[in-house]
Amino acid sequence: MNHKLKHIPVMKKELINSLKIKKSGIYIDSTFGFGGHSKEILKRLGKDGKLYSLDRDPIAVMIGDKIKDSRFHIIHENFSKLFDYAKNKKIIGKVNGVIFDLGVSSLQIDNYKRGFSFKNDGPLDMRMNPTAGISAADWLFKSNINEIAFVLKNFGEERFSKKIAFAIKNNNQNKKITSTLELANIVKNAIPIRNKFKHPARRTFQAIRIYLNQELEEIKKALEDTLKILTPGGRLSIISFHSLEDRIVKTFMIKNSTKAVVPYGMAITEKQLNTLKICKLKIINRILPSTYEIKKNPRSRSSILRIAELQG
Known part of the structure; x- marks a missing residue:
C-alpha cells in the first residue's frame, strides 16, 4: 500500500489556531487521515497534554500507529463512537478541543484501489472501512x-x-x-x-x-456526543466540504447556541426557566479558504471551517 500519496491538509493553520491549544490540554482528532492535524497538535502540546485520534479507515490507523509518542493514542473506530471512546479513556467532560475534517480523505480518493475516484479506474468499492x-x-x-x-x-x-x-x-x-x-x-x-x-x-x-458509509448519520451522532465530552470553554472545530455536511454542522451549532423560547402563559418553574435560557454553545467563527490556498490546493475550494465553544 502506498502511504506516500500527496496530501495537503485544508486550512490546517486556521483549524489548529481555532483550538487555542493548552499545553496540558486533552484533544481529540476524530478524523486522523494522514495525521497532518494530529501531528500539528502534538507539536503544541506539553509533556502532560494528551491527543486521542480515531479513524474508520484501517490504513489511516496503520499510519497513526507509526507515531511513537506517549501523549498520543489512536483507535480504529467510526467517530460516531466518540462518546464510548471518551468514556473508555475516562475523559468525559475533560476534553479541551475536538476536530472533524469531514468527507472523503486524500488517503482514500487518491488510491484508485479504494474505488472512490471517477477519474481513475479501480474496483467499485467506496467503503471507508x-x-x-x-x-x-x-x-x-x-x-x-x-x-x-x-x-x-x-x-x-x-x-x-x-x-x-x-x-x-x-x-x-x-x-x-x-x-x-x-x-x-x-x-x-x-x-x-x-x-x-x-x-x-x-x-x-x-x-x-x-x-x-452512512456519513451524515455519523456526523449527527458525533456532534451530539461532543456536547457531553467537552469541558466548558472547550473548542469544537469542523471542516466540511459540501452543502449536506455543512448544513448539519450549521444547524447543530445554531440550535445549541439559541435560547429556548417558552410559550406565553406556559406553567414553568423558575429553575426550569433558567435551564432553558442556557446556551450550550457559543459560535466563534466561520472561515473560508483564502484565494492563495484554493490556488495551491483546489480541493479546498468548497471547504468551510466552523468553530464553536462549549459554554460553562
Whole structure:
C-alpha cells in the first residue's frame, strides 16, 4: 500500500489556531487521515497534554500507529463512537478541543484501489472501512431503480437521478458494473445536460459514498456526543466540504447556541426557566479558504471551517 500519496491538509493553520491549544490540554482528532492535524497538535502540546485520534479507515490507523509518542493514542473506530471512546479513556467532560475534517480523505480518493475516484479506474468499492459493510458494486447490483434514484437525489442532489438509476440498472442486467470508470461512463452517457467545469459523475459518486458509509448519520451522532465530552470553554472545530455536511454542522451549532423560547402563559418553574435560557454553545467563527490556498490546493475550494465553544 502506498502511504506516500500527496496530501495537503485544508486550512490546517486556521483549524489548529481555532483550538487555542493548552499545553496540558486533552484533544481529540476524530478524523486522523494522514495525521497532518494530529501531528500539528502534538507539536503544541506539553509533556502532560494528551491527543486521542480515531479513524474508520484501517490504513489511516496503520499510519497513526507509526507515531511513537506517549501523549498520543489512536483507535480504529467510526467517530460516531466518540462518546464510548471518551468514556473508555475516562475523559468525559475533560476534553479541551475536538476536530472533524469531514468527507472523503486524500488517503482514500487518491488510491484508485479504494474505488472512490471517477477519474481513475479501480474496483467499485467506496467503503471507508473496506472490512465492513457492502461495496458500491454489490449495492448497485442488488438495488432497484427507485432505491438508487432516492440515494442519488438525496445524498448527491443529482437532478437526473432517475435517468442515471435507470441506466445503472439496465447495464447491471447485462453485466455487473465492477469498476469506477464503468460507472462514470454510464453516468456520463445518461446525463442529457452537462456542466463543462464539473465531471458528470461527481454527484453520483458522492451520493453512493455518503450513503454506503452512512456519513451524515455519523456526523449527527458525533456532534451530539461532543456536547457531553467537552469541558466548558472547550473548542469544537469542523471542516466540511459540501452543502449536506455543512448544513448539519450549521444547524447543530445554531440550535445549541439559541435560547429556548417558552410559550406565553406556559406553567414553568423558575429553575426550569433558567435551564432553558442556557446556551450550550457559543459560535466563534466561520472561515473560508483564502484565494492563495484554493490556488495551491483546489480541493479546498468548497471547504468551510466552523468553530464553536462549549459554554460553562
